Structures are given as structure tokens and as C-alpha cells.
Amino acid sequence: MSLRVLSVALAFGIGLVGIGVGAPRAAAVDPAAPVQVAIAVPIIVPESAGGLISADALTQYTSPLGTLTRQLDSIEGRPVVLGIDPRIIVSIRILGTAAPASASAWLARLEAAPNESFPLTYADSDITLASQAGSTVVLQPTGFDFAIDPALFTAPLTTIPPTPTGTPTPTAAATPTAPVVPPLPSSQDLESWQYSLTGIAWPVESTVTASDLPIISSSGFSTMILSSANLDRTPGSGAVADVTGTRSLVADATASASFRSAVQSFTVADWQANTAAMSSAISTAGQDQSGSTATVVITLDRNALDSGNRLADTITAVQGNPRVRIVGFTELLGVDASPATVIDQPHSPDQLALMRQLLEAQTAEAQFAAIAEDPLAITSARRLDLLALQSSGWRSNPAGWPVIxxxxxxxxxxLRSAVQVASTGDFNFLAAAAPLPIAVANNLDQPVTVYVTVRPDTGLLTVGDTRIELEIEPNSQASAMIPAQAVSNGVVGVTVSLSSASGVPIGESSRARINVQAGWETPIVIVIASLVVAVFGGGLVRNILRLRKAAAAKGSGA
Incomplete structure (x- = not known):
């Protein structure tokens, strides 16, 4: 242990002695028993707009000075509880053989870490932002199949070396090494991880309202981590609470704030002062408790670690103090819970307004995707993007979030305009009955099936079938042939629209003008028929006259 860590640990211990000899407490806490402290640390990356982390970003994050490397270096060998963002695991695994070597090595290190762990929501998404904006469930990924490239899970081709010329120098035969190629994963394989704890929801600090609780509980979460500033608790309560039926770990707001300040301290002096303040906060929290054992939960904030952080030193200072025993969540959850209620602390109206727009857009996208051959290829990708936009990290970038x-x-x-009626314009309808060709463009990379409807404004033109099914190949156009019949001459306006099988409108409707010339071919046919009759009639008359003339000539010759 370094001298600065030892000196702070000693000061830390002196501060904690106050638990046994300080001010009177609500009830007797065993003065000889150390304070049980659980520390939760998120494993996360900086906020971004992508549902998957790119290979370039992973290379940066897992470089020797990258944020993920710093996080793992700081917690390795230290008994803290890890909340892991599944997006990191999925993003590395889905790259297969193209995953950066540093990222694969980092993932192996994380997997070998003995720490208790639980999954954060994907992309460390802000749970309550969605629920307060109208979502009735905690949003989760719907799949990753759209992004799995089989080529990344296939062994590379073996290159045959050229035959050497001349007399080769004898060398020992090399043992061929087969390339390590992961098997083609499923979406479930990509997310699978040996978490020691599951069902834990960790909302962003001080953003929870009472209406969020049933949504979180019904989404499969049995435990929550809530800030003490977000709760109304009875005096003497410990770190475990029953919040209207939901078991919750209560993070002490004061101790957590001091812990974070110590982690982000720029100078040694600042770090020592902040660590002493944390010692005092833990001491005060222990004094206020009425249980047989004092319990305190400390959480690190949801921002990716900057370079120069002092997380490792701060954890070591707590860990090395004999007046504190660091415990995991598993042990802490066995402690009796005290009743508590939520003090509503909703998100700002501006944040909720933007989130509602995102949710509405996602609903519209799901309706649109129903026309595609593989709707999940559209909706799954967009769900990941939505979760990335909900990332807790955006709270540190309030100006950038509305822009993104x-x-x-x-x-x-x-996206929802990718399938549209092609430009119709004006055209002539020059038959009593004929099909109207309506072109539809599909700019998606997969086939779609839509239903085309044409509605005339007046009775000059009637349409036989109001919904014509049309299949369109990727990145192409196709025409629906709409049966129509002219009733009278004139110009009629029509509205052309598309819909899904369930009748949901697709894209914007289109307008066209049709010049109807009903029965224009009838007089022409009459004229042609008259000409034919005249020609054949004239020929017949000529034949009759010729025959009569021949007969008369024969009679006069006789």
C-alpha cells in the first residue's frame, strides 16, 4: 500500500471510530462490528449514437490508456460489485474474427474477474426516462441477427507458400496452427454472461418517481439500486429498503458523492480531503442506523473514467481500513429491509418531450416494418439505436443529447419514406376499361409487400378492386395494375396510397390527374366499319354489274 493510501486509511479508521464513541444513536449498533460497505462500479463506455460499438472505438477503449482498460485495472483484485453494460460484450463478440485483439483480451480479463456482477440495461439506458415518457416496459434489445455476419465466423483461407527454388536448407517441420474461429453465434449467445446477480435495476440517480416502480418490477427486476436522496425512510434505516414491495439497495448520497470526488481528485491533497470526507459520511451513516450492524452502499457515477482517476487508490483506502468490511450485494441483500417510499424526482419536461418523440417514432417504425420480408432486421437495429440514445452517459452531455x-x-x-408511390404525374385514360399502372419504389435492402389503393375524386372513373397487393424487390420499382372503367369524359383527380396488410398507411399518399376519354374508339370503329362496308359493298356491286353485263352480252349474241 502506498504511503498516501496508508495515511488516508488511518485517518479513515479514526473517523469511523466515531461509530462506537460518537454522538448518541437511535439504537445500539455493535461498536466492535465494522461497518459493512458495498461499492458498486459501472463498467461502461462514453455516450454514443450507435447501437453497437465500432471496432475502432473498441480499439481505443481497450488500448493501454483506454477507458475500459482503466476501469478493469482499477477494480481488478478489489471486492467491488460490477454493473456491466451488455453492449460492450455484444459489440466485441459480434465482430468475430474481426474483433480487435485488445478488445478480445480485455473481455477475457473481465470474464476471469472474481467480482460479483450484474447486467446493466443495454447501453446503460436510462430506465426512468422511457417509463416517464410513456413506455409501459423497460426497453430491451429485440435481437442481433441483423448484424451477425457469417463471414466473420468462418476460418480464413489457407495460403499455400510458393515452391522455393534451388536447394533448400533443411529446417525443422513447423506444426501448423489452426486459426481460432468462434462458432456462428445466436443473439442469445452474444448476450450470454456468467453474472453472479440478475434482476437488478439501477436507475439513474435521483430520477425515480412512484409510477416508475410497477413498470420496473413488471419488467423482470426484483431489486433496485436507489439513491437515499430519492427516498423517504424511517429514522435508523440501513442500506436495504422495502420500497412499496420492491427490495432496494439504498446508496448513501453523501458517502457516494465523497467517493466520486475522491476518485476524480486532481491532486493528492484533494484526494486526501475527499477521502476523509467519505470517512465522515460513512461514520455518520453508521451512527444513524438502529440495526445490529451498520450497512452502507456507495456507488460510482455513470460517467466513463477519465485518465488520471484515483478509483484504485480510493477503493484500496476503504478496503484497507479495519473499521470497514467490504461486502457484496449477495450478503447485503440478506439484511432485513426497512420500509421506504419514493420522493418523486422526475426528468425535466424537455427531456421527456424528446423521449416521447423517440418512442412515437419507434412505434411508427414497427408499423412500417410490417411490410418487410424480415421486419426484425429493421426494428432490432432501431431498438439498439434507441437504447444508445437513452444511455445514462448523455446526462453529462446535456447540450449534445437534443442534437443527436x-x-x-x-x-x-x-426510413419510413423508403417505400413510396413513385411520381405519378398526369396521364390519359383512353379506353372504356383498362388497368391503371401505379409504380411503387422500394429503397430498402429487402423485399416488401404493400397494398395499393386508388380513389377517384368523382364518378368519371370507377375502380374495381380498391386494394391491390404488390411485391417489390429490394432497391427497385414495381407497378400495380389497378382495374378501372371510364364512365364519362373529363379530367378526374385520384389519390394513390399504400398500406400494410393490416391497413396501416405506408408513406405519403400521392395525387394524379387522369384525362378520361370514355369511348373515344367507338366513332373510329364506326368509320372504319363504314369504310370496310363501303369497300366490300362497292366490290360486290361491281361484281353484280359485271355479271349482268356479261349475261346481257351473251343474250344479244345468241
Whole structure:
């Protein structure tokens, strides 16, 4: 242990002695018993707009000075509880043979870590932001099949070396090494991890309202981590609470704030002062408790670690103090829970307004995707993007979040405009009955099936079948032939629209003008028929006259 860590640990222990000899407490806590402290640390990456982390970003994050490397270096060998963002695991695994070597090595290190762990929501998404904006469930990924490239899970081709010329120098035969190629994974394989704890929801600090609780519980979470500042508790309560029927680990707001300040301290002096403040906060929290054992939960904030952080030293200072016993969540959850209620602390109206737009766009995308051959290829990708936009990390970038949300809403609009009625314009209808050709463009990379409807404004034109099914290949156009019949001459406006099998409108409707010339061919046919009759009639008359003339000539000759 370094001298600075030892000196702070000693000061830390002196501060904690106050638990036994300090101010009077609500009830007797065993003064000889150390304070049980659980520390939760998130394993996360900086906020980004992508549902999957790129190979370049993973290379940066897992480099020797990268944020993921710093996080793992700081917690390795230290008994803290890890909340792991599944997006990191999925993003590395889905790259298969193209995964950066540093990222694969980092993942192996994480897997070997003995720490208790639990999964964060995907992309460390802000649970309550969605629920307060109208979502009735905690949003989760719907699959990753759309992004799995089989080529990344196939052994590379073996290169045959050229035959050497001349007399070769004898060398020992090399033993061929087969390439390590992971098997083709399923979506479940990509997310699978040996977590020691599951069913834990960790909302962003001080953002929970009472209406969020049933949504979180019904989404499969049995335990929550809540800030003490977000709860109304009875005096003497420990770190485990029963919040309207949901078991919750209560993070002490004061101790956590001091812990974070110590981690982010720039100078040694600042770090010593902040660590002493943490010691005092833990001491005070222990004094206030009425149980037989004092329990305190400390959480690190949800921002990726910067370079120069002092997380390892701060954990070591706590760990090395004889007046503290660091425990895991498993042990802490065995402690009796005290009743508590939520003090509503909702997100800001501006944040909720933007989140509602994202949720509405996601609903519209799901309706649109129903026309595609593989709807999940569209909706799964967009769900990951939505979760990334919900990432807790965006709270540290309040100016950037509205910008990226607006950009995503534009992407959503463009997606839902990828299948449209092609430009119709004006055209002539020059038959009593004939099909109307309506062209539809599909700019998606998969086939779609839509239903084409044509509605005339007036009775000059009638349409036989109001919904014509049309299949369109990827990145192409196809025409639906709409049966129509002219009733009278004139110009009629029509509205052309598309819909899904369930009748949901697809894209924007289109307008066209049709010049109807009902029965224009009838007088022409009459004229042609008259000409034919005249020609054949004239020929017949000529034949009759010729025959009569021949007969008369024969009679006069006789």
C-alpha cells in the first residue's frame, strides 16, 4: 500500500471510530462490528449514437490508456460489485474474427474477474426516462441477427507458400496452427454472461418517481439500486429498503458523492480531503442506523473514467481500513429491509418531450416494418439505436443529447419514406376499361409487400378492386395494375396510397390527374366499319354489274 493510501486509511479508521464513541444513536449498533460497505462500479463506455460499438472505438477503449482498460485495472483484485453494460460484450463478440485483439483480451480479463456482477440495461439506458415518457416496459434489445455476419465466423483461407527454388536448407517441420474461429453465434449467445446477480435495476440517480416502480418490477427486476436522496425512510434505516414491495439497495448520497470526488481528485491533497470526507459520511451513516450492524452502499457515477482517476487508490483506502468490511450485494441483500417510499424526482419536461418523440417514432417504425420480408432486421437495429440514445452517459452531455435525438428522428422519417408511390404525374385514360399502372419504389435492402389503393375524386372513373397487393424487390420499382372503367369524359383527380396488410398507411399518399376519354374508339370503329362496308359493298356491286353485263352480252349474241 502506498504511503498516501496508508495515511488516508488511518485517518479513515479514526473517523469511523466515531461509530462506537460518537454522538448518541437511535439504537445500539455493535461498536466492535465494522461497518459493512458495498461499492458498486459501472463498467461502461462514453455516450454514443450507435447501437453497437465500432471496432475502432473498441480499439481505443481497450488500448493501454483506454477507458475500459482503466476501469478493469482499477477494480481488478478489489471486492467491488460490477454493473456491466451488455453492449460492450455484444459489440466485441459480434465482430468475430474481426474483433480487435485488445478488445478480445480485455473481455477475457473481465470474464476471469472474481467480482460479483450484474447486467446493466443495454447501453446503460436510462430506465426512468422511457417509463416517464410513456413506455409501459423497460426497453430491451429485440435481437442481433441483423448484424451477425457469417463471414466473420468462418476460418480464413489457407495460403499455400510458393515452391522455393534451388536447394533448400533443411529446417525443422513447423506444426501448423489452426486459426481460432468462434462458432456462428445466436443473439442469445452474444448476450450470454456468467453474472453472479440478475434482476437488478439501477436507475439513474435521483430520477425515480412512484409510477416508475410497477413498470420496473413488471419488467423482470426484483431489486433496485436507489439513491437515499430519492427516498423517504424511517429514522435508523440501513442500506436495504422495502420500497412499496420492491427490495432496494439504498446508496448513501453523501458517502457516494465523497467517493466520486475522491476518485476524480486532481491532486493528492484533494484526494486526501475527499477521502476523509467519505470517512465522515460513512461514520455518520453508521451512527444513524438502529440495526445490529451498520450497512452502507456507495456507488460510482455513470460517467466513463477519465485518465488520471484515483478509483484504485480510493477503493484500496476503504478496503484497507479495519473499521470497514467490504461486502457484496449477495450478503447485503440478506439484511432485513426497512420500509421506504419514493420522493418523486422526475426528468425535466424537455427531456421527456424528446423521449416521447423517440418512442412515437419507434412505434411508427414497427408499423412500417410490417411490410418487410424480415421486419426484425429493421426494428432490432432501431431498438439498439434507441437504447444508445437513452444511455445514462448523455446526462453529462446535456447540450449534445437534443442534437443527436433530432438527427435520429430525421433518420426515422427517412426510413419510413423508403417505400413510396413513385411520381405519378398526369396521364390519359383512353379506353372504356383498362388497368391503371401505379409504380411503387422500394429503397430498402429487402423485399416488401404493400397494398395499393386508388380513389377517384368523382364518378368519371370507377375502380374495381380498391386494394391491390404488390411485391417489390429490394432497391427497385414495381407497378400495380389497378382495374378501372371510364364512365364519362373529363379530367378526374385520384389519390394513390399504400398500406400494410393490416391497413396501416405506408408513406405519403400521392395525387394524379387522369384525362378520361370514355369511348373515344367507338366513332373510329364506326368509320372504319363504314369504310370496310363501303369497300366490300362497292366490290360486290361491281361484281353484280359485271355479271349482268356479261349475261346481257351473251343474250344479244345468241
Amino acid at each position: 435525438v433530432t438527427s435520429d428522428l430525421v433518420v426515422s422519417t427517412e
